[in-house]
Amino acid sequence: MKTSFIILFTFSLSTLISQNNEDSILIRKIYDYFLTESKCYDNLHYLCKKIGHRLSGSDAAQKAVQWAYETMKKAGADTVYLQPVKVPVWKRGKAFANIIVDNKKLPVNVLALGNSVSSNNTIVAEVVEIKNEQELEKIGTEKIKDKIVFFNVAFNPKNISTSQSYGECVKYRYIGASYAAKYGAKACIVRSMTLSHNKSPHTGNMQYDEKISSQKIPALAISYQDADTLSTLLNKYPQLKLELYTENATQDSVLSYNVIAEIKGKKYPNRYITIGGHLDSWDVGEGAHDDGAGIVQSIDAIYVFKKIYRPNNTIRIVAFMNEENGLMGGKVYAREAAKKQEKHITAIESDAGGFTPRYIGTDTTNGLLKLAQSWNPLFKPYYIEIVKGGGGADISPLKKIFNIPLCSYEPDNQRYFDLHHTKDDVFENVHKRELELGGGAISAFVMMVDKYFMND
Amino acid sequence: MKTSFIILFTFSLSTLISQNNEDSILIRKIYDYFLTESKCYDNLHYLCKKIGHRLSGSDAAQKAVQWAYETMKKAGADTVYLQPVKVPVWKRGKAFANIIVDNKKLPVNVLALGNSVSSNNTIVAEVVEIKNEQELEKIGTEKIKDKIVFFNVAFNPKNISTSQSYGECVKYRYIGASYAAKYGAKACIVRSMTLSHNKSPHTGNMQYDEKISSQKIPALAISYQDADTLSTLLNKYPQLKLELYTENATQDSVLSYNVIAEIKGKKYPNRYITIGGHLDSWDVGEGAHDDGAGIVQSIDAIYVFKKIYRPNNTIRIVAFMNEENGLMGGKVYAREAAKKQEKHITAIESDAGGFTPRYIGTDTTNGLLKLAQSWNPLFKPYYIEIVKGGGGADISPLKKIFNIPLCSYEPDNQRYFDLHHTKDDVFENVHKRELELGGGAISAFVMMVDKYFMND
Numbered sequence: 001m002k003t004s005f006i007i008l009f010t011f012s013l014s015t016l017i018s019q020n021n022e023d024s025i026l027i028r029k030i031y032d033y034f035l036t037e038s039k040c041y042d043n044l045h046y047l048c049k050k051i052g053h054r055l056s057g058s059d060a061a062q063k064a065v066q067w068a069y070e071t072m073k074k075a076g077a078d079t080v081y082l083q084p085v086k087v088p089v090w091k092r093g094k095a096f097a098n099i100i101v102d103n104k105k106l107p108v109n110v111l112a113l114g115n116s117v118s119s120n121n122t123i124v125a126e127v128v129e130i131k132n133e134q135e136l137e138k139i140g141t142e143k144i145k146d147k148i149v150f151f152n153v154a155f156n157p158k159n160i161s162t163s164q165s166y167g168e169c170v171k172y173r174y175i176g177a178s179y180a181a182k183y184g185a186k187a188c189i190v191r192s193m194t195l196s197h198n199k200s201p202h203t204g205n206m207q208y209d210e211k212i213s214s215q216k217i218p219a220l221a222i223s224y225q226d227a228d229t230l231s232t233l234l235n236k237y238p239q240l241k242l243e244l245y246t247e248n249a250t251q252d253s254v255l256s257y258n259v260i261a262e263i264k265g266k267k268y269p270n271r272y273i274t275i276g277g278h279l280d281s282w283d284v285g286e287g288a289h290d291d292g293a294g295i296v297q298s299i300d301a302i303y304v305f306k307k308i309y310r311p312n313n314t315i316r317i318v319a320f321m322n323e324e325n326g327l328m329g330g331k332v333y334a335r336e337a338a339k340k341q342e343k344h345i346t347a348i349e350s351d352a353g354g355f356t357p358r359y360i361g362t363d364t365t366n367g368l369l370k371l372a373q374s375w376n377p378l379f380k381p382y383y384i385e386i387v388k389g390g391g392g393a394d395i396s397p398l399k400k401i402f403n404i405p406l407c408s409y410e411p412d413n414q415r416y417f418d419l420h421h422t423k424d425d426v427f428e429n430v431h432k433r434e435l436e437l438g439g440g441a442i443s444a445f446v447m448m449v450d451k452y453f454m455n456d
Numbered sequence: 457m458k459t460s461f462i463i464l465f466t467f468s469l470s471t472l473i474s475q476n477n478e479d480s481i482l483i484r485k486i487y488d489y490f491l492t493e494s495k496c497y498d499n500l501h502y503l504c505k506k507i508g509h510r511l512s513g514s515d516a517a518q519k520a521v522q523w524a525y526e527t528m529k530k531a532g533a534d535t536v537y538l539q540p541v542k543v544p545v546w547k548r549g550k551a552f553a554n555i556i557v558d559n560k561k562l563p564v565n566v567l568a569l570g571n572s573v574s575s576n577n578t579i580v581a582e583v584v585e586i587k588n589e590q591e592l593e594k595i596g597t598e599k600i601k602d603k604i605v606f607f608n609v610a611f612n613p614k615n616i617s618t619s620q621s622y623g624e625c626v627k628y629r630y631i632g633a634s635y636a637a638k639y640g641a642k643a644c645i646v647r648s649m650t651l652s653h654n655k656s657p658h659t660g661n662m663q664y665d666e667k668i669s670s671q672k673i674p675a676l677a678i679s680y681q682d683a684d685t686l687s688t689l690l691n692k693y694p695q696l697k698l699e700l701y702t703e704n705a706t707q708d709s710v711l712s713y714n715v716i717a718e719i720k721g722k723k724y725p726n727r728y729i730t731i732g733g734h735l736d737s738w739d740v741g742e743g744a745h746d747d748g749a750g751i752v753q754s755i756d757a758i759y760v761f762k763k764i765y766r767p768n769n770t771i772r773i774v775a776f777m778n779e780e781n782g783l784m785g786g787k788v789y790a791r792e793a794a795k796k797q798e799k800h801i802t803a804i805e806s807d808a809g810g811f812t813p814r815y816i817g818t819d820t821t822n823g824l825l826k827l828a829q830s831w832n833p834l835f836k837p838y839y840i841e842i843v844k845g846g847g848g849a850d851i852s853p854l855k856k857i858f859n860i861p862l863c864s865y866e867p868d869n870q871r872y873f874d875l876h877h878t879k880d881d882v883f884e885n886v887h888k889r890e891l892e893l894g895g896g897a898i899s900a901f902v903m904m905v906d907k908y909f910m911n912d
Contacts, residue, residue, distance in 0.1 A: 431870060
C-alpha cells in the first residue's frame with residue numbers, strides 16, 4: 001500500500017511538474033509572439049489614425065466594423081461574421097460656457113455629456129454648487145429652481161485605485177441631470193471624472209430617468225481646472241452667472257454590428273470562451289486606450305489560438321459595438337447566445353486601457369478564481385497576478401443569462417482617467433510594450449482556462 | 457496547561473492584530489500625506505526647470521547641492537549637512553556623425569559617452585559591426601585595425617524586465633571602447649541602451665581599462681533608429697564609411713558634496729537607516745526620472761519621520777553626488793561611516809525612475825527579506841510587493857563595509873529606458889501620482905524596518 005501510494009504520489013507530482021513546464025513553455029511562446037511579432041500596435045495605429053473616434057452609428061463606427069472584420073480574417077480566424085445590433089445615434093454639436101462675473105465673461109471648457117439634450121437657446125443662470133447627493137435635497141427646489149446645478153464632486157486622491165474614485169463619482173455624471181431637473185434646474189454641469197489637473201473636459205454617458213424627473217435638461221462636463229475656478233469664484237461671488245450653450249441631436253437608431261471571430265475548439269467545438277473589448281468610442285480623441293487597446297489585444301489572440309495553441313473549446317473574439325452609450329452589443333451577444341442555447345465557459349474583457357499589466361480579475365463562480373490563482377506562479381515572471389475581480393460592461397449580460405464566471409484584464413490605472421473620454425485619448429499615449437504585455441497576459445490566461453476549466 | 461496556552465495564544469494573536477492595525481493605520485497616514493500634501497512633485501519641478509541637468513562638477517550640480525540643503529532644512533530635518541566629495545569633471549563638446557555611402561552623407565544622431573576622449577580631428581573610417589564579445593576576437597586585429605567598431609547589441613525584447621536587458625547590454629557601452637582599441641580600432645559607437653524606436657541617442661558612463669588596452673579611443677552612442685539604418689546599409693555597402701567627430705574635456709577633480717539630512721532616532725540615535733537617491737544627472741534632459749524622482753521622494757520622507765512617525769533609529773536622507781560617472785558620493789559616504797564606526801541597519805535607494813510602484817526589493821542578509829515579506833499583506837492595497845532584490849549603486853559601498861541588507865524601490869520599468877540618459881528625461885514625463893505613490897512606498901517600508909528590524 002505504502003509503495004503504491006508513493007508511486008502514485010510520485011507519478012502525480014511528476015505529471016504536475018511536466019504539466020507546469022508545458023504550461024510555462026506555452027505562456028513563454030505566447031509572450032514571445034506578442035513582444036516580437038504582434039500586430040497589435042500597428043493595428044491600433046490604423047484604428048486610431050485612419051479611422052479615428054467612432055461613436056455608435058457614425059460613419060467611422062461603420063468603417064471600424066469593416067476594418068475589424070478584415071483584420072480578424074487576416075489574423076487567420078476560422079470564421080468571422082457580423083452580428084447585427086441596433087444602436088442609438090447621438091450627435092454632438094457646438095457647446096460653450098462662460099462664467100459671467102463683474103460684467104466680464106470668463107470662458108470655461110465644457111463638453112456635452114453623451115445623450116444630453118440641446119439647450120436650444122443660450123442659458124444664463126446662477127449656479128448652485130453641490131458636493132453630494134444629500135445636499136441637493138437639503139438645498140431644495142426653492143434655491144435650485146431655474147438655476148444651473150454644478151456637481152462638484154472630486155475624485156478622492158487618497159484612493160489608490162483611480163477606478164474606485166471613478167466608481168464613487170460617476171453617478172453624478174450618469175444620472176445627475178435628472179436629479180437636478182427634479183428640483184427645477186435649467187441645466188447641469190459635472191466636474192470631469194479625473195484627477196488630472198488640466199483644462200480638458202471628459203465626456204461620457206448620461207441618462208434621463210423618467211422616474212426621477214420627466215424634464216430633460218442639458219448636461220455637460222467641465223474640466224478639472226475650470227471646475228476649481230468656478231468653485232473659487234462662487235465662493236467669492238455667489239451670485240455669478242453661467243452662460244451655457246449646447247447643441248446635440250438624438251436620431252433614430254441605426255443598424256450596426258458586433259464583429260465576431262471564431263477559432264474552432266478541437267475537443268468541444270460547441271463550448272465557448274469569449275475574449276472581447278469594444279469597438280465604439282467616444283466622439284473625441286481616438287479611442288486609443290478606450291478601447292482600441294482591448295480590441296487589438298483581442299484580435300491578436302486569433303493568431304495565438306491558431307498558431308501557438310489549438311484550443312479545446314471554441315474561442316470567440318468579439319469586438320462589441322455600443323459599449324459607451326447603450327451596451328446594445330453586449331446585450332445582443334448574450335441574447336443570441338441564449339437563443340441558440342450555447343454553452344459558455346467564461347468571458348474576459350479588456351476595457352481598462354493599454355497600460356502596464358497588473359492583474360487578471362476573475363470572479364468566484366464555479367471555482368474559477370481558486371483554480372486560476374493556482375496558476376499565479378506561472379504568471380509572476382510576467383508581472384501579472386490573478387486576483388478576485390472580473391467582469392466588464394460588454395460581457396455582463398452573459399453573466400445574467402448563464403451565470404458563468406467573468407474575467408477582466410486590469411492594467412495599471414494611475415494614468416487611465418487622465419485620458420478617459422477626452423481629446424487626449426490618442427495613439428501617441430499608448431506604450432507599445434505595455435500594450436503587447438497586456439495582449440500576452442490575456443491570451444496566456446485564456447489558454448490556461450481553456451486547458452483546465454470545464455465550468456461543469 | 458491547555459487553558460493558559462489558549463490565553464497566551466489569544467493574547468499573542470490580539471497583540472499581533474493590534475500591531476497590524478497600528479501599522480496599517482500608519483501606512484495609510486503616510487500614503488495620505490504623499491497623495492494630498494506631498495511637496496515631491498513641486499520639488500521635482502524646481503529641480504528640473506530651475507536647475508536642470510547637473511553633471512558632477514558643473515555649476516548646476518553645485519546649485520543642486522544648495523537647493524537640496526535648503527529643501528531638506530525646510531522639510532524639517534533635525535540636522536542637514538554637506539559631506540565633501542571630490543568628483544571627476546568631464547565636459548561634453550560638439551559631436552556629430554555621418555554615414556558616407558555612394559558619395560552622399562547621411563547624418564546620424566550620436567552623443568559622446570561620458571568620459572570619452574575627443575576625436576581631435578574628424579575620423580573617417582570603415583565600420584565593423586559587432587554583435588557580441590566573441591565576434592570581436594574572431595574578427596581580430598587585421599580586419600578591425602584603423603576602423604570604427606559598431607557594437608550593435610540590441611535589448612532583447614523578450615525579457616519582461618527592461619532592467620534585465622540593460623544588464624545584458626551595458627557592458628558594451630561601459631567597456632566596449634577598450635576592447636575595440638585592443639584590436640586597433642580608431643573609435644567605437646554603441647547602439648543606445650533602449651527598446652525605444654526613435655532618433656534620440658542615450659549617453660551614459662564608459663571607462664577605459666588599461667589592462668585591456670592603453671589606447672583611449674572616442675566612444676559614442678548612436679540612436680536606435682540610426683543603429684538600424686547603419687546596420688542595414690552595412691549589409692548592402694560593407695565598405696561604407698563613417699565620419700565621426702567628438703570634442704570632450706576631462707578636467708581636474710573638484711570639490712562637491714553629498715547632502716545629508718538626519719531625523720534623530722528616539723531610542724537608538726546612533727543606529728542609522730539610510731534613504732537615498734542621487735543628485736547628479738547626465739548632461740542632457742533634466743534628470744527627472746534619473747534621479748530627480750529618487751531625490752524628491754527621499755526628501756519627503758523627512759516630513760513623514762518628523763510629523764507622522766518618530767523613528768527609533770536615526771533616519772538619514774542622502775542626496776548622493778556623482779552616481780553617474782564615478783560613484784564618489786557613495787564611496788565617501790560609506791568610508792566616513794566606517795571611519796566613525798557607525799552602526800547601520802539597512803539602506804534603501806530609489807534610482808529606477810518615478811514610475812508606478814511595483815516592488816520593494818530587499819536582500820536576504822540577516823533575515824530582512826523574510827521579515828519584510830511578512831508585511832506583504834499590509835502593502836498589497838498599495839500595489840506594492842516586497843520581493844527578493846535590493847541594492848543600488850550609491851548604497852553598494854555600505855554593503856561592502858558593513859554587510860547590511862540593502863533595499864531598493866522598484867517601480868514599473870517598461871518606460872524607464874525610453875528616457876534614460878536622453879534629452880527626453882524631463883519633468884513632463886513624470887506622472888504626479890506615480891511619483892507620490894513611490895514616495896509613500898519608500899517611507900512606509902522604512903517605517904516598518906525601523907519598527908521591526910534590529911539587524912543584530
